[in-house]
Amino acid sequence: MIIDLIILGSSPYEFDFTLAPEEIDLDGEDAKLKRAARVAGKAVKHIAQTDVEGTISAELEIECTRCLQPIDREFEIPFKAAFVTPENYTQAKEAELNAEDLDVSIIEGNEIDLTELVREQILLNLPEQVFCKEDCKGLCEKCGANRNLINCKCEETEIDPRWKGLKDLFN
Ligand SMILES: [Zn+2]
Ligand SMILES: [Zn+2]
Known part of the structure; x- marks a missing residue:
């Protein structure tokens, strides 16, 4: 899903789309989408910056940290991103430091790749540890x-080496 900034007008552009598992490459992260992820939100174009915000609803299969069995988890990931022109990047990066959940990127080639944004947001929100049961x-x-x-x-066998002799006797 690409937003073309040249045709994007000044009024907010609302989007609501799904991304199939094969469209989001989470390879090497021990996670994969169970079904299509839904992405809804809006993009607002300003002079030097385009703000994109919304929510990703996804069901992921991730591995239990301890036993490595696959577990299904639902995620609701709200995101807020700002895409700025290269000239405004340094200034926008400072704003990012002040706003905790804001993600600032440079606009490349007049378009915003929402699929890539969604991929990054999912990776950022993967829990470091997850257990199949407590x-x-x-x-x-x-x-x-x-x-x-x-x-x-x-x-x-490890805990009771004392009994080893006795066990050998029985064998
Ligand atoms: Zn487990
Ligand atoms: Zn064992």
Whole structure:
């Protein structure tokens, strides 16, 4: 989805569109879209700057930090971005520092790539840690088994070396 700044008038341009999973490349982030993401908002063109704001609604499949199993999560990501001409970039960057959730970019070639903006916003909002359940037991460090599903016994053998002799006796 591209906004062409040459044909964009002075009145706000409202958009509401969907992006299919294959249109957003989250490769290497251990995350992918479960279904099309919806993006709704508006773009307002000023002299040296175009403001874009809206909300992304997406369902993502991400990995549990502990056991690496896929988990589905719904995200509602509000965003606010300013696209400025190269001459105004330094000044706008200062404004970005003062406004916490504002994202400032340079306009390249008179167009704004909303797909790229959406991709960046999703990446920024991916949680650093996410768990499939609060008490996820994670993977066994020894054998790699998912300890939520399998009781692999590695830990027991590790914890009780005292019994090893006795076990050998029985074997
Ligand atoms: Zn887990
Ligand atoms: Zn194990």
